[in-house]
Amino acid sequence: MKSSLLFIIKSTLLGIVVSVILLALIPQLRNGNQLQVRNIFPGDMPQKVSFAEAINRSAPAVVNIYSQKTIRRSAMFRNNEVERTSLGSGVIMSENGYILTCLHVIAGADTIEVIVAEQSKVHEAQVIGFDPLTDLAVLKINANNLPVIPQLEEGEENKTQVGDLVLAIGNPYNLGQTITQGIISATGRSEVSQLGIATHRNFIQMDATLNEGNSGGALVDSNGYLVGINNANYKILEGGQPKDVPGVFFAVPYQMAKKVMRDIISKGRVIRGYAGLQGVDHELAGVIITAVENRSPASRAGIQVSDVLMSVGGTEINSAVEVQSIVSNTLPGTTLDFEIKRKGETIVVPVVVGDFDRVLRNG
Known part of the structure; x- marks a missing residue:
């Protein structure tokens, strides 16, 4: 009986001491305010992540x-x-x-x-x-003073890379403006479908969801700057019918879209250079030429299958996508030096860039 009474007295005294300490450390409790975790550890709560801005x-x-x-x-x-x-x-x-x-x-x-x-x-x-x-x-x-999407300054380096967070803005199913979030999964996707999507697109691949109505909308980064124009989701053929693949979506990169718009406005069509060769990335460096089209600029210049292309116009080459980008962005009629390795020798072959649009028109 005595020991129980002693235990109760000790517990009561301990409770009083703890209460005094809490009242001293947390002034909000003196006014009868409700105890909240953020009142005890105000600096430890993580800040809310928001892309509202x-x-x-x-x-x-x-x-x-x-x-x-x-x-x-x-x-x-x-x-x-x-x-x-x-x-x-x-x-x-x-x-x-x-x-x-x-x-x-x-x-x-x-x-x-x-x-x-x-x-x-x-x-x-x-x-x-x-x-x-x-x-x-x-x-x-026919309108003026319209809101303009934030864009990189002319000549500013494109810093878009795999792993960047992106936001897709559009009007899916006519629900009204809707935002979806994802990350960039890959860049330079030149052939994104079994349905024959053209290789000149060089898509950005991401997992921000696109639905019917999102096509043509903006893909922006976490600062609101335009990264690309939302286009489509990946499709496969199943039973002879196209089927959407969830989680794989594509956008046309901003720089490419801006060039297309500029050419259409100023020249009425998109001007693209053309060399007439195909290649695959070399495991060490450069690009291995796998095909050269007959009567193409590359063929007339003497480029051959199995040549290893090391640089174009003075720019070192690490992928076939880079070759396509450099040639496509070169005005027809311009001469580009193709540095190639052939049978252990390095030679420079001048190639007069052709007009890709003319090739398309002539079949």
């Missing part, structure tokens, strides 16, 4: 696009006309109304309407031009 900076420049086209269907004894509306997104690239979107969003459209989120106003859009190889189109609306 990036979205506030970039989202106003992403528009909704609605395109309508009339489809004529022949039926027995009569012709039916059906209007079909396509849904997509676009990115305002200049305050006077130039907009980038995907060609498949507006292909064959009779009318195209653009809604700018900040204005809640419908604008009729004019097609300035398009580029099937990158699936990009340039639109123009």
